[in-house]
Amino acid sequence: MLAKVKSGGIFGIEGYIVEVEVDISNGLPVFDIVGLPDLSVREAKERVRAAIKNSGFEFPIKRITVNMAPANTKKEGSAFDLAIAVGILRATEQIPKLNNFDPLFLGELSLDGTLRPVKGVLPMLLSIKENHKDVILPYSNVEEASNVSGINIYPFHTLKELVSCLRGESSLIPYNRTNNVDINFGVSFTEDFSDVKGQESVKRALEIAAAGGHNVIMIGPPGSGKTMLAKRIPSILPDLTYNEALEITQIYSVAGLLKEKEGIIRRRPFISPHHTISGSALVGGGRIPVPGQISLAHHGVLFLDELPEFKKEVLEVLRQPLEDGEITISRSYGTATFPAKFMLVGSANPCNCGYFGSSNDNQECVCTPSQIKRYLGKISGPLMDRFDIHIEVPSLSFQKLSDNEKAESSASIRTRVNKARERQVERYSTEGIYYNAQLSSKLIRKYCILNQPAKVLMEQAFSSMNLSARAYDRILKVARTIADLEGEKNIQTHHIAEAIQYRSLDRQFWP
Amino acid sequence: MVEQVDERFFWIWLSQIPGIGARRFHLLMEHFGSASQVWLASTNQLVELTSSLGNNVVHEIINQRNDKTLDRIKRMMDSPDFRIITLLDDEYPILLKEIYDPPPVLYCKGLPIKNNQAALSIVGSRRSTAYGRQMAEKFSYELATAGITVVSGLARGIDAMAHYGALKAEGNTVGVLGCGIDIIYPPENKKLFKRMEQEGTIITEYPPGSSPVAGNFPARNRIISGMTSGVLVIEAGERSGALITVDFALEQGRDVYALPGNINVPQSAGTNKLLKEGAKLVTDVQDILEDLGLEQEKDKKDPIPVQLDFFETQVYNALEEGERHLEELLKETKMDIHKLNAVLTMLEVKGIVKQMPGKIFIRNWDA
Numbered sequence: 012m013l014a015k016v017k018s019g020g021i022f023g024i025e026g027y028i029v030e031v032e033v034d035i036s037n038g039l040p041v042f043d044i045v046g047l048p049d050l051s052v053r054e055a056k057e058r059v060r061a062a063i064k065n066s067g068f069e070f071p072i073k074r075i076t077v078n079m080a081p082a083n084t085k086k087e088g089s090a091f092d093l094a095i096a097v098g099i100l101r102a103t104e105q106i107p108k109l110n111n112f113d114p115l116f117l118g119e120l121s122l123d124g125t126l127r128p129v130k131g132v133l134p135m136l137l138s139i140k141e142n143h144k145d146v147i148l149p150y151s152n153v154e155e156a157s158n159v160s161g162i163n164i165y166p167f168h169t170l171k172e173l174v175s176c177l178r179g180e181s182s183l184i185p186y187n188r189t190n191n192v193d194i195n196f197g198v199s200f201t202e203d204f205s206d207v208k209g210q211e212s213v214k215r216a217l218e219i220a221a222a223g224g225h226n227v228i229m230i231g232p233p234g235s236g237k238t239m240l241a242k243r244i245p246s247i248l249p250d251l252t253y254n255e256a257l258e259i260t261q262i263y264s265v266a267g268l269l270k271e272k273e274g275i276i277r278r279r280p281f282i283s284p285h286h287t288i289s290g291s292a293l294v295g296g297g298r299i300p301v302p303g304q305i306s307l308a309h310h311g312v313l314f315l316d317e318l319p320e321f322k323k324e325v326l327e328v329l330r331q332p333l334e335d336g337e338i339t340i341s342r343s344y345g346t347a348t349f350p351a352k353f354m355l356v357g358s359a360n361p362c363n364c365g366y367f368g369s370s371n372d373n374q375e376c377v378c379t380p381s382q383i384k385r386y387l388g389k390i391s392g393p394l395m396d397r398f399d400i401h402i403e404v405p406s407l408s409f410q411k412l413s414d415n416e417k418a419e420s421s422a423s424i425r426t427r428v429n430k431a432r433e434r435q436v437e438r439y440s441t442e443g444i445y446y447n448a449q450l451s452s453k454l455i456r457k458y459c460i461l462n463q464p465a466k467v468l469m470e471q472a473f474s475s476m477n478l479s480a481r482a483y484d485r486i487l488k489v490a491r492t493i494a495d496l497e498g499e500k501n502i503q504t505h506h507i508a509e510a511i512q513y514r515s516l517d518r519q520f521w522p
Numbered sequence: 523m524v525e526q527v528d529e530r531f532f533w534i535w536l537s538q539i540p541g542i543g544a545r546r547f548h549l550l551m552e553h554f555g556s557a558s559q560v561w562l563a564s565t566n567q568l569v570e571l572t573s574s575l576g577n578n579v580v581h582e583i584i585n586q587r588n589d590k591t592l593d594r595i596k597r598m599m600d601s602p603d604f605r606i607i608t609l610l611d612d613e614y615p616i617l618l619k620e621i622y623d624p625p626p627v628l629y630c631k632g633l634p635i636k637n638n639q640a641a642l643s644i645v646g647s648r649r650s651t652a653y654g655r656q657m658a659e660k661f662s663y664e665l666a667t668a669g670i671t672v673v674s675g676l677a678r679g680i681d682a683m684a685h686y687g688a689l690k691a692e693g694n695t696v697g698v699l700g701c702g703i704d705i706i707y708p709p710e711n712k713k714l715f716k717r718m719e720q721e722g723t724i725i726t727e728y729p730p731g732s733s734p735v736a737g738n739f740p741a742r743n744r745i746i747s748g749m750t751s752g753v754l755v756i757e758a759g760e761r762s763g764a765l766i767t768v769d770f771a772l773e774q775g776r777d778v779y780a781l782p783g784n785i786n787v788p789q790s791a792g793t794n795k796l797l798k799e800g801a802k803l804v805t806d807v808q809d810i811l812e813d814l815g816l817e818q819e820k821d822k823k824d825p826i827p828v829q830l831d832f833f834e835t836q837v838y839n840a841l842e843e844g845e846r847h848l849e850e851l852l853k854e855t856k857m858d859i860h861k862l863n864a865v866l867t868m869l870e871v872k873g874i875v876k877q878m879p880g881k882i883f884i885r886n887w888d889a
Contacts (some may be wrong), residue, residue, distance in 0.1 A: 156806045212881065214846045215859040367879060402879045405849055493860065508864035518877065 012036075012226025014108075015141070016093035016103035016114045017358035018079075019135045020086055023347025024261055024338070026135030026258035028143070029116075030080040030123070031091060034134075038074035044095075046079030049087040049299075058089070058120045059096045063071045066124035066171040071103050085344060087299050090129035093118035093147070096170060106177045106415040111379075114145035114165065117152070117375050118149045126172040129154050135259040136162060147173065155264060157188040166190075180295035184515050190240050194256050204421040207240075207442060213240060216402045216513055218424050221247045223492030224446035226333075226355040228318070230387075230515070231366045231404030237358040238283075239464030240404070241314045244356060245279045246421035248312070249432040255310045258350055262309055266302050280311030282353075290328045300340040300347040305332050308353040318357040326394055333397055355397060364387045368405075387516070399448060399485045400513040431495040447492045452484060459487040465504045482517045533608045534555035535595050537627040538729040541579040543741070545622040549574060550625035551626075561587060562848050574656050582772050598638060598730065604703045606633045607725075617641070623776050625727035625745060626779075627702040632723040636694055640814050643746045645764040646680025649791050654680055654757030654880045659687035660887040661754060664807040668692025668816055673698065673750050675742065676715070676724070679756035680756050680764070683716060689721055694751070699726035700742040701734035706812035741769040744774075752777030754810065755801070758792035765792050779804045784844075796840075804874055828872055833857065833865045838874065841885045848881040 013034050020029045042056045057089045058418045063070045075097055079086050094116040100106045117135075119127040127153035136146060136159040145163050148156060153166040163185035167173040176183050204214060213229070220227045221244060229237045246404035251259075263269050269276070284293060284304045295303030304312055315321060332338045361367035362383040442454060450458065461469065469486070472478065478486075486501075490510040494502045536557045537547055549636050553571065554560050560568075565584060572580050599606060607613045607628045618624050644656055644662055646773040658680045662672045666688035674681040676697035688695035695720050701707050703726050706715050718724050727745065728738060743766050748751050755778070771778050771811040780801040783790020797803050804810060830838060840846060840854045850860055866883060869875035876886045 209849060211852055211859045212863075215863070253793035258587055258653045361879065403879070405881060468867075468871065472867065473874065475871050505861075505864040509860050512863040513878070515881075 012102040012104070014098045016094045016098040016101065016275050017113060018091050019115050019139060020084070020088075021091075022084070022345055022350055024134045024265055024302075025086075025347070026131070026138030026172045028139055029086065030090065031094040031095075031098050031116075032078040033095065033102045033462045033513075034076045035071055035099070035102045036074050036076075038385075040074065042075045042077075044077045046077075046082040047085045048079060049085060051089050052079070052086050052091060054096055055089065055092045055120075058122060058193065059099065060090050060122075061122040062092070062124040062170050063096055063099065065122060067173070068100060068105055068174065069103065071099065075099065081336055083344075085299060086410040088130060089127075090117050090131075092120040092141070093149075093170070093173075096120060097173075097196065100174065102480075107172055107179075109177065112148045113341065113433070114146065114182075115143055117146065118147040118167075119149070120170060126150065126167055126173075128171060129201050130267040131261075131265045132156050132259070133264045137257075137261070142394065151271060153186055154272055155260065155269060155509060156281070157262070158275055159346060162400040182247060184326065193359040194253060194275060195250045198277050200278075200421060202243045203246055204243050204424055205418045207236065207243065208418055210236065210240065212403070213402055213404055214419075214424075216400055217244060218247060218428060219489060219492050219513075220244075220354070220356075220400050220444075221249070221424075221498065222428045222496055223399075223435070223488065224448035225353060225399035225489060225492065226357075227400045227402060228357040228395075228516075229402045229404050230359050230361065231362050232406045233360060235404045235406050237404050238316055241283070241312070241316070241356050241407065242281060242310050243421065244314075244354070245281045246272070246355070247424045247428055248279050249302035249425070249429050251277065251310070253278060262302050262306050266307065268307070275293065280308050281314065282308035282311065283314040286315070286317050288325065290325045293325055294328045294338050294351070295340050295347075295349055296340075300342065302349045302352075303338070305329070305338060305351040305353060306349040307323065308520060309350050310358055311353055312350055313353040314356045314358070316358050318359045323389070323391065331395065357390075357398065359387065359390070395516070396481060399489055400508045401512065401515045401517075403515050407431070427496055430498070431492065434498070435492075447488050447495070450488055450491075455484050455487055459502060461487075461507070462504075463504055465502060465507050468504050468507050472507075476518055478514060479517045482514045484513060490511055529556060530608055530610060531595065531599070532561050533610070534599065534606055534627055535586070535591065536560055536583075537625075537727075538595070539582050540577070541576070541582055544625050544727070546575060546579065547626045548623060551770055552831075565631075572639055574727065595861065601730075604629050606630070606729070607635075610696050612811050616639075617751065618745065618749040621748040623744075624748065624883040628725045628727055629730065630723060630725045631703055632719050633694070633721070635696060635723055635725070636671060639669055639671055639694070639815065640844075641672045641696075641750040642672055642810065642814075643750045643753040643755060643767065644680070644684035645746065645753060645767045646684075647758050647762045647764060647789055647792075648681075649759070650683075650757050651787065651790065652882060652884055654783075654789060654820075654885055655683040656876075656884065658683035658756045659690070661692075661756065661781075661804075661807055662687030662695070663888070664859060665693045665810065666691035668811055669693070670814070671696060671750075671818070673746055674699070675739075675746055676711060676718070678711060678861040680710055682714055684756075685718060685722065689717060691889070692721075695722040697722065697724045698742055698745045698749075699724065699728070699734075700732040700738035702726065702732040704730045705732070705734065707710070707734040740764060740766050744770040747771035747776055750776065751814065752779060752810070754781075754804065755793050755796060756781055757783055757789050758796075759789050760791040760795070762792050765796070768796060777802065779810055781805070828874060830869075830874070832876075833861065834869055837862065837865050837869060838885070841875065841883060845873045845878070845882050845884040848883065852885065 016031045018029045018031050019026050058392050097116050117129055119129055125147035128149050131151045133155050140162050147165045150166040156164050161278050166186050175181055188410050231237055256275050282304050293304050332351040337348050338351045339348045367383050490502050490506040493506040493509055550560050568580050594616050609626050662684040666672055672688040673695040673696045674684040685695050697864055706712050710883045747767050747770040755764055768778055778801040780793045783793050836855050876884050
């Protein structure tokens with residue numbers, strides 16, 4: 012007897028239909044799975060057998076052949092357990108064939124027949140929803156699946172429950188979803204900007220970075236709080252939009268990082284890989300492509316602490332994602348593309364000993380100017396170019412200045428950031444970009460026009476401060492964001508004046 | 523005539539023998555009467571001096587009495603890269619002749635040393651504060667403008683800024699090295715070196731190829747103080763090498779000047795101590811010029827009035843007592859950070875304020 016059951020597979024972030032064919036014939040009792048299954052799929056045999064038996068159904072002592080079409084694509088994971096079990100039950104006529112009902116079956120099986128959650132449900136359903144409207148899946152995945160409109164979701168706890176339904180013993184009703192609430196409602200952050208005393212200059216720079224999506228590099232002596240500040244950046248980034256949240260959730264689903272019952276991720280990620288990380292762990296890879304750290308940072312912050320300590324070859328792989336906002340991983344049997352649009356935040360000591368620029372009491376830099384140049388020089392030119400904003404984080408002694416002052420909360424800063432971002436989204440609605448950092452050279456000419464006094468200031472600054480040519484466009488972009496924070500339509504002189512302060516590394520006093 | 527040339531040749535030969543510094547040179551001169559006599563002396567006569575010179579030096583002298591060495595010396599004298607001055611020559615710094623153990627031979631590059639004008643040394647820590655570096659540049663500039671040759675050690679920190687100040691004023695400056703004239707030390711002063719080769723003067727008593735061994739520097743300091751009438755210590759910590767130069771200056775009967783420093787800052791501990799011990803306190807270049815009889819009408823070029831608005835004035839005033847960090851300025855002026863950032867840029871562009879690494883701001887001394 013032959014039965015065909017639909018299931019779904021995932022490659023990268025794209026889902027595709029897997030047709031599970033089950034053939035039961037006379038012959039020595041063997042159970043074979045074909046169609047390039049990997050080990051976890053092959054182990055389904057044991058799970059399916061036990062689950063069927065323990066659910067009170069009959070497991071055929073015959074020759075069982077399961078084919079997973081298309082047969083030339085590698086299959087992996089435990090999501091096919093349910094489809095295989097249902098296929099066997101249908102082939103042995105323990106479940107009737109239903110007319111006009113050919114749903115997708117997704118789920119891992121426990122030995123006792125309980126349905127366990129699977130990875131990648133969201134992206135899979137999003138990919139195939141055009142042509143497949145019915146899905147049967149484990150209850151643990153129902154929140155996640157609820158994000159996909161236009162399909163019927165039928166969640167179950169156990170195989171027994173499902174079979175009972177398919178036999179008509181109980182009715183098959185689609186899951187009743189709750190309406191999508193505002194995803195930003197009730198989101199709180201454990202780390203808040205008000206935890207940081209003083210450092211007003213740094214906070215201001217981070218606010219500008221958050222508003223315009225600018226990449227930031229923070230330079231400061233050890234212990235100055237660069238990591239503490241970086242961790243708090245997500246709390247001032249603009250509110251997540253629903254689509255952004257959906258994208259993040261898809262990636263985390265594929266990576267298997269969605270928490271139990273977590274339907275959608277409501278917080279921007281903060282990813283901070285150690286500097287010993289390998290290239291493939293950073294950008295993604297593996298025999299069957301899995302998302303790397305940069306994709307896990309999608310729509311969030313990728314924090315590279317101690318940037319000069321990362322291997323050059325590893326940083327090289329960041330080029331494509333920084334340029335395109337996605338990363339393509341090629342394998343002999345296919346190409347997977349993962350989104351990777353993140354705010355890059357780097358931190359570094361100014362030099363080997365860490366104290367260059369700390370001209371106070373106890374700390375003195377013992378490096379020569381060429382040592383200093385060499386240390387930061389470890390960061391390649393093209394990568395340095397990615398940072399629109401340079402922040403010099405002061406050493407601890409300057410921070411003690413504001414012991415008793417009440418510091419502004421993240422929520423308050425975020426309000427301004429949100430408004431500034433709204434203005435950008437509106438302005439660029441026809442250009443396909445969403446924030447100032449994305450402006451290309453051409454678009455900068457269009458949207459960052461300077462009035463005469465501002466032009467004059469730029470010229471004066473360039474000649475007296477010896478700024479490098481690459482600083483020009485960056486200053487314009489940052490000035491554009493500063494103007495947006497003020498709600499100004501046009502860039503004024505004082506916006507340029509402030510933006511210039513964020514190009515420390517281009518200045519001649521830096522070796 | 524011929525003897526004079528020969529003698530000079532042998533001076534150079536004798537002085538470059540390893541182990542023969544100024545003191546031993548003069549000792550040999552006294553004993554044999556002339557450098558050429560050292561060349562001609564018998565082995566026995568040289569061995570007699572083993573107790574005062576040591577075995578190694580005696581052997582070196584003997585080993586270097588051959589044609590090969592003569593050729594080498596000749597080639598050195600013909601080198602286009604540098605010139606050689608001996609105590610016998612006109613260009614030799616006049617004041618330096620008076621010290622206890624003047625270097626018999628100096629290797630030089632750059633402009634000729636001007637023996638017809640006053641000279642002053644400027645020394646200080648290699649690890650100076652921004653204030654120290656600024657003052658070095660300022661005083662050097664002003665002294666050079668008054669026609670005084672500025673002498674220093676081409677080290678990093680105060681020395682380098684002193685040379686830059688004099689170069690900025692298009693005046694004369696001499697850098698004294700602790701290594702061979704063909705070696706650039708410290709390496710990061712390469713640019714300064716190149717400038718000094720064209721617009722200033724570089725001298726050293728060490729033959730080409732000599733490494734900047736630590737022991738060379740105290741000896742070199744005696745030349746810095748020896749060729750001038752006084753030493754100005756800009757900023758020095760308690761254990762700074764600059765204080766060695768002061769010791770030599772006192773020995774040589776030269777004047778010692780010092781700038782008072784912030785009593786809380788370790789980099790000024792040495793200078794403040796000197797003042798307690800009697801160095802002349804200097805707060806203005808006139809304090810030095812009057813000693814040299816060069817008191818001048820302070821160049822009252824009408825300062826081009828720079829217009830500062832209310833906020834710029836506030837920030838300018840906050841920098842009255844010296845360098846300040848951005849966060850300190852924030853607290854003091856109570857301005858909003860975006861306003862302060864913008865104001866600082868304007869002040870920088872106008873040339874009134876200078877920014878240093880670490881977001882430190884300081885008034886420009888030549889504003």
